[in-house]
Amino acid sequence: MDLVKIRRALHKIPERGFQEFKTQQYLLDQIESVRNERMIITKWRTGLLVKVLGTNKTKTIAYRADIDGLPITEQTGLDFKSMDESMMHACGHDFHMTIALGALNKLIKHPIKNDVVFIFQPAEEGPGGAKPLLASAELKALEVDEVFSLHVAPELPVGTVSTKPGLLFANTSELFIDFKGKGGHAAYPHLTHDMAVAASTFLVSIQQIVSRRTNPIEGAVLTIGKMTAGTVQNIIAETARLEGTIRTTEPTTIETIKSEIEIFSRGFELSHHCKISIDYGSNYYGVYNDARYVQLFKDTVKSTNNRFIEAKEAMTGEDFGYFLKDIPGFMFWLGVNSDYGLHHAKLNPDESALQVGADLVYQTMLDLDNANIE
Numbered sequence: 379m380d381l382v383k384i385r386r387a388l389h390k391i392p393e394r395g396f397q398e399f400k401t402q403q404y405l406l407d408q409i410e411s412v413r414n415e416r417m418i419i420t421k422w423r424t425g426l427l428v429k430v431l432g433t434n435k436t437k438t439i440a441y442r443a444d445i446d447g448l449p450i451t452e453q454t455g456l457d458f459k460s461m462d463e464s465m466m467h468a469c470g471h472d473f474h475m476t477i478a479l480g481a482l483n484k485l486i487k488h489p490i491k492n493d494v495v496f497i498f499q500p501a502e503e504g505p506g507g508a509k510p511l512l513a514s515a516e517l518k519a520l521e522v523d524e525v526f527s528l529h530v531a532p533e534l535p536v537g538t539v540s541t542k543p544g545l546l547f548a549n550t551s552e553l554f555i556d557f558k559g560k561g562g563h564a565a566y567p568h569l570t571h572d573m574a575v576a577a578s579t580f581l582v583s584i585q586q587i588v589s590r591r592t593n594p595i596e597g598a599v600l601t602i603g604k605m606t607a608g609t610v611q612n613i614i615a616e617t618a619r620l621e622g623t624i625r626t627t628e629p630t631t632i633e634t635i636k637s638e639i640e641i642f643s644r645g646f647e648l649s650h651h652c653k654i655s656i657d658y659g660s661n662y663y664g665v666y667n668d669a670r671y672v673q674l675f676k677d678t679v680k681s682t683n684n685r686f687i688e689a690k691e692a693m694t695g696e697d698f699g700y701f702l703k704d705i706p707g708f709m710f711w712l713g714v715n716s717d718y719g720l721h722h723a724k725l726n727p728d729e730s731a732l733q734v735g736a737d738l739v740y741q742t743m744l745d746l747d748n749a750n751i752e
């Protein structure tokens with residue numbers, strides 16, 4: 379299996395959450411090419427569940443890879459860059475899928491005792507595939523006992539991996555705020571209520587929530603990544619929209635931030651003569667690693683040529699948190715050495731990490747196979 383070729387093919391076809399039709403077909407074709415009688419493939423929406431029967435099963439181990447891209451215009455200049463100008467694999471999910479295929483190929487050639495399920499999960503970037511997948515009859519039927527996953531880490535060199543027990547990724551909530559007021563001629567501000575001014579002032583004002591309304595010992599982030607308002611340069615804006623995300627180390631802090639945003643919005647409705655509506659989009663539970671699995675993984679890493687470093691928690695979000703809420707396991711960072719970070723239009727991970735990742739995932743399956751974690 380040529381992992382670089384596969385990664386480049388996947389890199390060309392990034393798709394939005396639950397729109398991963400080409401990706402699903404490409405994955406199916408690759409899986410078909412290594413298929414044997416021990417493999418059972420189930421489609422779930424635009425994702426795939428691939429079960430490989432073990433030789434003497436006592437449990438089911440699952441490995442999850444997310445498959446969606448991000449709405450970013452790629453600026454890498456690579457000859458295998460995204461064919462869709464509006465989408466890019468800027469979060470490394472092309473790597474995640476390829477590594478899963480590499481591990482699957484190895485598992486087919488070198489079977490283990492227990493059943494293994496490869497979960498190709500849609501919509502990690504949004505609106506969230508893990509939660510509905512976990513609730514589905516298809517996943518429940520697989521009776522997964524333990525689960526793990528990885529995320530590429532651009533800031534770590536290839537051959538370095540990192541994780542920690544407990545919280546690894548933050549609790550998250552998306553945030554969409556719509557402003558509606560009275561637009562009008564640019565020359566008559568006194569006859570209008572300008573939503574460009576309301577939204578931009580709101581954006582600056584809510585920055586005080588993290589610094590003045592949350593416990594500084596508990597981490598919190600409130601980021602507005604997109605602001606839109608109005609229609610034309612000489613018309614006062616009737617509508618505006620802020621789009622962002624809330625990240626916290628404690629699940630309860632999200633609720634504090636949401637309620638403070640609502641208090642600000644009530645004040646702004648009065649002071650800026652407008653209607654504000656708030657939508658929290660999708661929410662992800664934090665990724666909490668099971669310490670027993672992290673210990674096993676550290677031993678696995680020691681037995682390979684990789685270097686382990688203890689991670690710090692990150693304010694990134696991951697709906698893999700929902701898996702770990704229900705099923706014991708862990709997630710880890712895999713070094714891929716890119717000058718540009720996750721969600722950057724120039725992210726360019728080192729492809730030598732593909733084989734490193736596939737080998738490590740397979741080795742972890744082997745070690746889980748022989749372990750009896752109580």
Ligand SMILES: CC(=O)N[C@@H](CCC[C@H](N)C(=O)O)C(=O)O
Pocket residue numbers: 469502503504529550551552622623624660662693694695696720721
């Ligand atoms: C690993 C990573 O970058 N994940 C995304 C998850 C996004 C969740 C949701 N769309 C949100 O923005 O809250 C991240 O941005 O951390």
